[in-house]
Structures are given as C-alpha cells and as structure tokens.
Amino acid sequence: MNARLRDDARILAVFAAVVIAFGVLAQHDAGLSQAGTYVAIFAPAAIGLSILLGNVNQISVGQAGFFGIGAYSVGYLTVERGWPFWTAAPLGVVLAAAIGVGLGFVALRFRGHYLAMATLAFGLIAAGVFHAAPFLGHASGITGIPYPQFGPLTISGHAAYWFAWIVAFAIALLSLAMLRGRPGRAFEAIRNDELAAETIGIPTRRYKIIAFAYAGALAAAGGATFAAFLGLVNPDAVGIALSVDVLLMVVLGGSGLISGALFGAALIGYLNVVGHQWDNWREVGYGLLVVLCVIFAPGGVLGTLRRLAARTPSARAAAPLPAVGAAPRVRAPSAEPLAVRGVTKRFGGLVAVDEVSFALQPGTLTALIGPNGAGKTTLFNAICGVGRPTAGRIAIGGIDVTGRQPHRVAALGVGRTFQNARLFGEMTVFENVAAAAAANRRVADRRAREVIARLGLDHLAGVPAKDLAFGDRRRAELARAIAAEPWLLLVDEPAAGLNQPERERLNADLLALRDAGTTLLLIEHDMKLVMAISQRVIVLEFGRVIADAAPAEVQRDPRVVAAYLGTAT
Amino acid sequence: MSALLEVRGLRAGYGALEVLRGVDLDVAAGELVAVLGPNGAGKSTLLRAISRYDATLRGGTIVFDGADLTRASTERTVRLGCLQVPEGRQLFGRMSVEDNLRLGAFVRSRRTVESELGTVYERFPVLAQRRAQAAYTLSGGEQQMLAIGRALMARPKLLMLDEPSTGLAPQIVEQIFAIASELARGGTALLIVEQNAYLTLRHADRAYVLENGAVALAGTAAELSRDERVKAIYLGGSTV
Numbered sequence: 001m002n003a004r005l006r007d008d009a010r011i012l013a014v015f016a017a018v019v020i021a022f023g024v025l026a027q028h029d030a031g032l033s034q035a036g037t038y039v040a041i042f043a044p045a046a047i048g049l050s051i052l053l054g055n056v057n058q059i060s061v062g063q064a065g066f067f068g069i070g071a072y073s074v075g076y077l078t079v080e081r082g083w084p085f086w087t088a089a090p091l092g093v094v095l096a097a098a099i100g101v102g103l104g105f106v107a108l109r110f111r112g113h114y115l116a117m118a119t120l121a122f123g124l125i126a127a128g129v130f131h132a133a134p135f136l137g138h139a140s141g142i143t144g145i146p147y148p149q150f151g152p153l154t155i156s157g158h159a160a161y162w163f164a165w166i167v168a169f170a171i172a173l174l175s176l177a178m179l180r181g182r183p184g185r186a187f188e189a190i191r192n193d194e195l196a197a198e199t200i201g202i203p204t205r206r207y208k209i210i211a212f213a214y215a216g217a218l219a220a221a222g223g224a225t226f227a228a229f230l231g232l233v234n235p236d237a238v239g240i241a242l243s244v245d246v247l248l249m250v251v252l253g254g255s256g257l258i259s260g261a262l263f264g265a266a267l268i269g270y271l272n273v274v275g276h277q278w279d280n281w282r283e284v285g286y287g288l289l290v291v292l293c294v295i296f297a298p299g300g301v302l303g304t305l306r307r308l309a310a311r312t313p314s315a316r317a318a319a320p321l322p323a324v325g326a327a328p329r330v331r332a333p334s335a336e337p338l339a340v341r342g343v344t345k346r347f348g349g350l351v352a353v354d355e356v357s358f359a360l361q362p363g364t365l366t367a368l369i370g371p372n373g374a375g376k377t378t379l380f381n382a383i384c385g386v387g388r389p390t391a392g393r394i395a396i397g398g399i400d401v402t403g404r405q406p407h408r409v410a411a412l413g414v415g416r417t418f419q420n421a422r423l424f425g426e427m428t429v430f431e432n433v434a435a436a437a438a439a440n441r442r443v444a445d446r447r448a449r450e451v452i453a454r455l456g457l458d459h460l461a462g463v464p465a466k467d468l469a470f471g472d473r474r475r476a477e478l479a480r481a482i483a484a485e486p487w488l489l490l491v492d493e494p495a496a497g498l499n500q501p502e503r504e505r506l507n508a509d510l511l512a513l514r515d516a517g518t519t520l521l522l523i524e525h526d527m528k529l530v531m532a533i534s535q536r537v538i539v540l541e542f543g544r545v546i547a548d549a550a551p552a553e554v555q556r557d558p559r560v561v562a563a564y565l566g567t568a569t
Numbered sequence: 570m571s572a573l574l575e576v577r578g579l580r581a582g583y584g585a586l587e588v589l590r591g592v593d594l595d596v597a598a599g600e601l602v603a604v605l606g607p608n609g610a611g612k613s614t615l616l617r618a619i620s621r622y623d624a625t626l627r628g629g630t631i632v633f634d635g636a637d638l639t640r641a642s643t644e645r646t647v648r649l650g651c652l653q654v655p656e657g658r659q660l661f662g663r664m665s666v667e668d669n670l671r672l673g674a675f676v677r678s679r680r681t682v683e684s685e686l687g688t689v690y691e692r693f694p695v696l697a698q699r700r701a702q703a704a705y706t707l708s709g710g711e712q713q714m715l716a717i718g719r720a721l722m723a724r725p726k727l728l729m730l731d732e733p734s735t736g737l738a739p740q741i742v743e744q745i746f747a748i749a750s751e752l753a754r755g756g757t758a759l760l761i762v763e764q765n766a767y768l769t770l771r772h773a774d775r776a777y778v779l780e781n782g783a784v785a786l787a788g789t790a791a792e793l794s795r796d797e798r799v800k801a802i803y804l805g806g807s808t809v
Contacts, residue, residue: 371764372608373735470585496609497586525608526781527805555804564607564803566765 002188002431004256005180007306011259012172019165026161033158039269040164041226044171046249046261048218051175054256055187056211058107062119063246065126066216068238069096070223072130075142075233080135085148089224093217100216104209123243131235141234145227160229167225171218172258178214179258185435187211192424199384200436200484201410219246245272248286252293254300263302335398337362337488337519338383343392345378345543352378353389354543360488365510365520367530367551370540371563376523377419379540380490383521384416385409396488415486419493419523421477425466429457429476432465436483448483455479455509471502478509488519495526507533531555539563573598573758574619574651574727579629581618587627588614590782596727596760601753603769603790604762606779607803612762613656615779616729619760620653621646634726648676650726656735656762658716662705666696669704669715673722682722689718692748710741717748727758734765746772766803770794778802 019036026032045063052058073092077083103122110118130136137143147156148163155163178184186207189197194204227233245268253264275282297304338360345353353375360366368376382389383396385406393402396412410416424432434448452461455475460468465476474494481489491510495503503526511533514520524530530537531551539547539554541563547554554560572595579592588611596602604612618624619631621643631638633651641649661669670689674682690697693714699707704715713733720728730749734742742765750772753759763769770776770790778786778793780802786793793799 468585470587473585493609497582497588499587499590527607527803529805531805551805561800561804564764564766565800566767566769 002180002184003310004306005176005184007310008257008259009176011257011302012169012176012262015259015262016169019169023158023161023165027158030157033161035269035273037161037164037229038272039266040161040168041222041229042246042249042269043168043262043265044222045219045246046253046265047168047171047175047258048215049246050250050253050255050258050261050264051179051187052211052215053250054254054260055179055184055191056208057191058208058211059112059116059247060103060107060119060122060212060215061116061240061243061247062103062121062123062126063215063219064238064240064242065123066096066100066219067223067226067242067246068126068130068233068235069099069216070220071227071233071238072136072142072223073220074224074227075145076136078145078228079142085146085224085228089221089228092224093220096220096223097213097217100213101209103216104212107212108205108208120240120243123240127235127239130238137234139235141232141237142227143232145231145233147231148228156229164225164229167221168262171221172262175218175258181441183207183210185431188427188431189424189435192426193422195386195406196418196422196424197435198386198406199410199416200480201407202435203405203407205405248290250300251290252300254303254306257300257302257306260300260302264300267301336360336395337397338521339393339395339398340379340383341393341395343379343382343389343394345375345382345387346390351543353382353540355392356540356543356545357392358538358545358548360519360521362487362519363514363517364535365514365522365533366536366538367522367524367534368538368540369524369527369530373542374540374563375543376540377492378543380416380492380521380523383409383490384414410484410486413485413487414490415481415484415488416490417474417477417481417492417494419496421470421473423465423468423473423477423480426464428462428464429468429479430461432476433479433483436480447485451479451483455482470497471499474498474502474506475509478506482513486518488521489513490521490523492523493525494522495524495529503529572596573634574760575630575632576615576619577630577632579615579618579631580627581614581624581629582627583614583624588624588782589618591629592779592782592784594777594784596758598726598758599753599756600775601749601759601761601773603773603776604760604779605764605766605769605776605793605799606785608764610779611782612779613731616653616731616760616762619646620651620729622653622655644676647723650724651729652720652723652725652727653729654716654720654731654733656731658712660704660712660715660719663703665701666704666707666715667700669719670696670722673719676723681724685722685724689721692721693718709737710744713737713741713745714748717745721752725757727760728752729760729762731762732764733761734763734768742768766799767794 022036026036045067049060049063052060070092073095074088077088078085106118107115131138147154186202189202190204190207197204249264249268250261252267254260299307336359341357343353343356356379370376381387383394385404388403393400396414401409430448433451434444437444437447452458457475457479460472468476494506507529510520534551537551537554538545539560546559547557574596576592576594579589581589592615604615606612614624618626621638621641626639633649636649638646670686671682674685695711696715696718733745749759770793773790775789776793777784778799785802786798
C-alpha cells in the first residue's frame with residue numbers, strides 16, 4: 001500500500017483517540033464541548049478540499065457554497081416543510097454533489113489561477129443566491145432549525161459533539177477507502193501527469209468531475225450538521241470568509257492527507273475561538289501563518305512532520321517485492337493493428353502532418369523517422385487521441401478511433417511512451433506500473449510485479465519515480481506501457497539519453513516484445529538502433545512520407561540522404 | 570594560432586540525463602566552425618553548456634579568452650564576449666526592432682550603443698528599414714538577422730548560432746551563411762550548430778560531428794565533405 005495512505009490511517013487512529021479523550025474531558029464544560037463540535041462540523045469540508053487539492057491537484061475557493069447548500073437544505077426543509085433532519089440532510093448532500101458535477105465540468109476548462117477565480121465566482125454566486133432567494137430569508141437567513149431527533153433522543157449539547165465526530169470519522173474512513181482503491185490511483189496519476197494518465201487509459205475528465213462532486217458533497221454534509229446544531233443559517237455564515245477558512249485548514253494541516261484536513265480544522269477552530277478577543281487582527285495572523293507555512297512547511301504541518309519522520313529510516317525507500325516470473329499475455333489482433341488513412345494535422349497555417357497513410361501488420365516492428373520537426377510526434381499524438389487530426393481517419397484493430405479521447409484509445413490496447421519519459425514522479429515504480437494495469441487492485445498488483453520482474457526493475461520497485469536515474473526512468477516507463485498489455489505499442493525516442501549498455505538492453509526488450517506478438521511503432525533518432533531492429537522504416541519530412549521501405553533500401557534512398565544531410569548545392 | 574575557446578572533456582546534461590559524454594573542441598578567432606550530427610547527438614546542449622545557459626555541467630573545462638567559464642554565470646559569459654543566438658531566435662516579439670537591438674547592448678556602456686547600432690544597420694540594411702516595427706511582424710529571415718544583430722550589439726568575440734537555417738527558405742539560408750562568413754573574415758569566431766550537414770560544410774572552415782554525446786569525427790570542412798562516415802553517422806550505417 002501507498003506509504004502516504006498508511007501513515008494517514010495511523011495518524012487518523014491517533015486523532016480518534018484524542019477526540020474520544022477530549023469528549024470525555026469536556027462533557028461537563030459546555031464551552032469546550034461546543035468548540036469540539038465546531039471542529040467536527042468543518043472537518044468534512046476540509047477533507048473534501050484536501051482530496052481535491054492534494055490528490056487531484058485542483059483548487060477550489062468556493063467550498064462555502066456547497067457548505068451553504070447543505071445548511072440551507074436542512075434549514076428550509078425542516079423549518080418550512082417539516083421534514084426530519086434524516087431526509088433533509090441527504091437531499092442537501094445529493095444536491096451539492098449534482099452541483100459539484102456542474103462545477104467539475106466548468107473546472108475542466110480552467111487551470112491554476114483561473115480555476116481559483118472560477119471557483120471563487122461559484123462561491124460568490126452561491127452566496128448571492130442564498131441572499132436573494134425569497135424563501136431563504138434574505139440577510140437574516142433561516143432560524144429556529146430543530147435539533148435532529150433520533151427516536152426519543154434529541155441530539156443536542158454534548159450528544160451533538162459525539163454525533164458530529166461520528167459523521168466526520170465515517171467520512172474520513174470512507175475517503176481513505178476510496179483513496180486506497182482505483183479512484184485513489186487514478187487521482188494520484190492525474191495529479192502527477194494528466195496526459196500520461198490519459199494514455200494509460202485513465203478517464204481523467206471523469207475523475208476530476210467525480211472529485212469536485214465528492215468534495216462538494218462532503219462540504220454539504222458539514223453544512224447540514226452546522227444548520228442542525230447551531231439552529232440557524234444565514235448568508236454571512238456561508239460566505240467567502242468560510243471558503244478561505246476551509247482552504248486555510250487544508251493548506252495549514254497538509255493537503256492530500258485526510259488527517260491533515262482534520263488537524264487543520266482543529267487548528268483553525270482553535271484559533272477562531274482563541275482569536276476572538278483580537279478580532280480584527282485575527283485575519284492578519286492567518287495571513288502571516290499561511291505565508292510562513294507555504295515557505296517553511298509547504299506540505300502543511302502534518303505533511304512536513306511526515307516528511308521529517310520518513311527521512312530518518314532510509315531502509316523503507318527500496319523495499320524489494322517478491323518477483324513473479326511469467327510470460328507476456330498478448331491478445332491476438334483480428335485485423336490490422338493500426339491503419340492511418342490520409343491523416344493531416346494543421347496548426348494554424350503550419351501543416352505538421354500532411355496526408356500520411358500507412359498500415360501496420362501484426363507482430364512487426366516499424367520505425368518512424370525523419371528530421372526534427374518532420375511531424376513524427378504529432379502523428380503519434382493523433383494516433384493516441386491527443387489532438388484530433390484535421391483530416392483523415394485512424395483505425396486501431398479495424399475500429400475507427402479518429403478523435404476519440406486518449407483513454408478510450410488506450411482501452412483498445414494501445415500503449416505509449418513519451419520522448420521525455422512522463423512518469424508519475426511522486427509515485428513509486430511499482431505504483432506507476434500498477435496504475436496502468438487496468439484491473440482490480442489485486443490483479444493489477446500481480447501484473448505490475450510480473451512486468452517489473454520481466455524488465456529487471458525489482459530492486460527499484462519501491463523508489464519514487466522522480467529519484468530514478470535517467471536510464472531506469474525510461475525502463476520504468478516502458479514497464480508502465482507494457483503493464484496494460486497493449487498489442488500496439490508506440491515508443492517515442494526510447495534510446496535518447498541512454499548509454500551503450502542501456503541501448504543494447506532496450507534493443508533486446510523491444511525485440512522480445514515484438515516476438516511476443518506486440519506490434520511496435522518506434523520513433524528514434526539513433527539510426528544504428530533503427531536500422532538494426534526494424535523490419536520497415538517510414539521516413540517523414542515536412543509532414544509527408546518520403547520513403548517507406550526496408551532499412552537498407554531507405555539508407556540508399558537519395559531523398560532520405562538529402563532530408564538528413566542536406567544537399568551541397 | 571592559439572584557440573579563443575578551448576573545451577576539454579566536457580560532460581553536461583539536464584537533471585538525471587547525461588547528454589555530453591566528454592567533448593573536446595577548439596575555436597580560434599576568425600574561424601567558422603560547424604558542429605554537426607544527427608538529432609539528439611548533443612549539439613544544442615554543447616552550445617547551451619558553453620554559454621552557461623541551462624545545461625548542468627558534470628565535468629571538464631571550458632576556457633574562453635583565458636577565462637574559466639565552468640563557474641561563470643550566463644551574464645559573465647556575455648560580458649566576456651561569448652554570445653549565443655538561440656534556436657528559434659527568442660526575440661522580444663512585441664518590442665520594436667531597434668529596442669531589441671538596444672537590449673543586445675545591455676552589458677555595454679551607453680556611449681557605444683549609438684555607434685554600434687549604426688554598424689549593425691549597415692550590415693543589415695533591412696533592419697534599419699524596419700527599426701520601428703514590432704519584432705514579431707518580421708519575416709523568418711529578418712527575424713534571424715535581428716537575432717544575430719542583437720547578439721552583435723554586445724561586440725562578441727565568439728558568436729554561436731543554434732540551427733540558424735530552421736524554417737528558412739534556401740536562399741535566406743545562403744544569406745545567413747554569407748553573413749556568418751563575413752563576420753569570420755572580420756575576426757569574430759563562429760560556432761554554428763546545424764542539421765543540414767552538406768550546406769554547412771560548404772561554408773565552414775572546420776567541423777566536428779557529434780554522435781551520442783561525443784565527437785565521432787573532426788576535421789577540415791573539405792575533408793569531411795568527402796568522408797562517407799558522415800553519412801553513416803546520420804543514417805545508421807557502419808562507421809568503420
């Protein structure tokens with residue numbers, strides 16, 4: 001299991017003990033008990049944003065909007081419609097999730113600062129609606145919201161403390177379970193490299209939308225408990241200040257850690273209580289705190305502590321996994337693995353790929369060569385679904401994939417490596433490979449072990465990809481591409497930056513893949529390698545095919561010689 | 570003739586990637602030296618290492634005009650007179666031609682700027698015509714001339730051109746090489762990285778052919794134009 005999740009679970013256990021101890025100690029102190037309840041109310045919103053920010057790398061400065069949806073749903077439905085809390089709260093959560101899907105669609109169009117602005121705007125719009133909607137009480141909001149009834153028991157006072165914390169921990173455990181499963185792996189891959197995630201078959205758009213919906217639902221759950229235990233909700237309570245508070249909780253506590261979100265919620269909750277006497281200066285203090293945190297502890301308090309703790313025992317770094325040897329399984333293609341028909345790709349006035357046509361036979365190794373800027377990588381991208389061709393059709397195994405999203409092309413059995421080895425840097429070699437093995441966890445883990453063993457990477461399985469030497473990085477990327485068992489593999493400059501022994505190894509690996517039945521298309525500038533292992537060489541120049549023949553023939557072709565060395569006249 | 574630039578056993582790369590694996594190279598004043606080789610051989614990295622732009626040095630020495638560049642900043646290499654015209658020209662697109670040129674003299678005293686501007690305009694009359702135009706409105710060839718002109722404003726002893734022919738029509742490329750030869754005759758040393766081997770060899774005095782981060786062949790341009798091994802390096806035949 002991922003070391004981060006393991007640590008997160010451990011810290012959560014400690015937190016649970018602290019919450020129970022605090023609850024016992026505070027049972028006769030209404031002030032303390034209420035402060036504790038407060039923290040639990042805001043914790044879910046922080047957990048949701050922590051996942052969004054730390055695991056999916058998407059920011060939201062509008063979480064108070066979702067919090068408000070939960071709070072107003074409970075307020076309106078219980079006070080005006082007489083619903084019980086138990087149906088009003090879930091409805092608010094579902095409503096928030098649905099609106100989260102909408103925000104997720106919007107978020108697909110934005111990145112970085114612009115995404116922050118867009119989500120901020122969402123928060124402002126939500127606050128405006130709460131203020132303007134006639135049935136939501138305008139500025140004074142909704143008051144007199146009843147406490148939840150559980151049979152004969154009214155959940156209020158200290159019982160509220162226990163209830164709110166049970167909700168918070170249930171959400172924390174649910175989130176942890178999700179992060180351990182396939183969504184967690186997909187999130188981690190997206191956070192590290194969206195394009196690479198797509199090309200190993202992860203539907204990145206869908207997962208981003210899911211993350212927004214989930215974060216929205218959690219914030220709404222917090223809002224629902226807020227309305228029930230405070231008995232009121234108004235626009236001020238769910239305004240921009242709260243969105244910023246939630247962001248502070250995540251940044252200070254440690255984004256990407258569920259325990260970090262809880263810690264941040266506790267920290268801000270505590271400071272809100274203590275800081276009350278300084279009132280106006282409180283915001284100044286928060287501002288300074290964030291600046292200091294970003295400079296000295298960018299992982300938040302818990303993230304930084306975790307990193308410091310992990311640094312001491314270095315033995316953990318490379319725990320080797322038991323090797324499992326096995327032969328590759330390759331699906332037998334029923335039709336041509338790849339057929340490119342008249343594909344053209346224009347960027348503005350520039351024609352990068354110009355009416356290119358060719359088809360590959362199963363189990364062959366073909367090289368695609370040409371001078372810089374000839375359009376090789378653009379053609380690769382078009383085949384993989386990165387950038388729709390301006391004209392022409394592309395078929396994989398007889399299925400037309402023109403314009404399909406990269407993860408859909410990948411799902412048909414197309415693997416790819418990149419010129420600059422786009423591994424998921426924060427993830428270990430094992431996690432990188434397992435993320436690509438599209439299957440349930442157990443099967444994916446086993447397959448990852450097989451592939452890692454086959455490529456002789458066992459000793460590096462536990463090493464984060466960003467710490468690998470260059471040659472190993474390329475091998476790890478090849479392992480990731482093979483893990484999905486593609487029958488068409490596109491390899492972009494695999495030999496660049498490799499030394500001689502590494503090149504020989506690569507040579508053998510590619511031939512072994514071909515012999516196992518994989519169809520390979522190879523972009524490579526190392527002509528010795530190209531001529532030694534390819535059965536066929538396609539030469540592009542200025543986007544056009546100028547030669548398509550056996551290696552020896554291509555080497556003698558005067559047009560190819562001129563393309564590469566120029567002409568003396 | 571002692572060398573203006575002396576590179577010995579240079580190893581350099583980016584992060585974990587090692588691109589140059591021990592390169593030796595000399596350029597003397599007034600010489601036009603070409604660096605050839607297939608894609609990925611390390612040609613651009615060599616220039617970027619010498620100009621101390623962004624390649625990380627891992628070993629070897631670079632001595633320029635008696636000064637050790639291995640520990641120098643990019644700014645210092647420019648002040649010493651070692652200038653690079655980067656691939657893709659990297660002009661200040663929204664600024665005027667003249668402002669681009671003036672910025673080229675950033676490291677020099679103000680008094681010299683006006684006379685230097687005159688010299689550059691004399692060499693490139695087309696830039697004088699377009700002095701008030703924004704750089705991005707120039708044609709590709711004019712942009713390449715502006716990039717060279719901007720570097721000349723610093724009065725370089727060594728001018729390094731990275732793929733000056735990229736995207737230019739053959740006629741314009743001829744013009745660029747003619748300018749380079751003229752500069753060399755005037756005493757400036759030139760180091761030119763190019764894909765187009767035969768064309769470059771026609772203009773160069775000497776050349777180095779890189780392969781996989783090391784010098785595979787070196788010699789006078791005349792020798793190398795006849796050498797079949799150059800072709801083998803580009804197209805993957807046997808070099809022995």
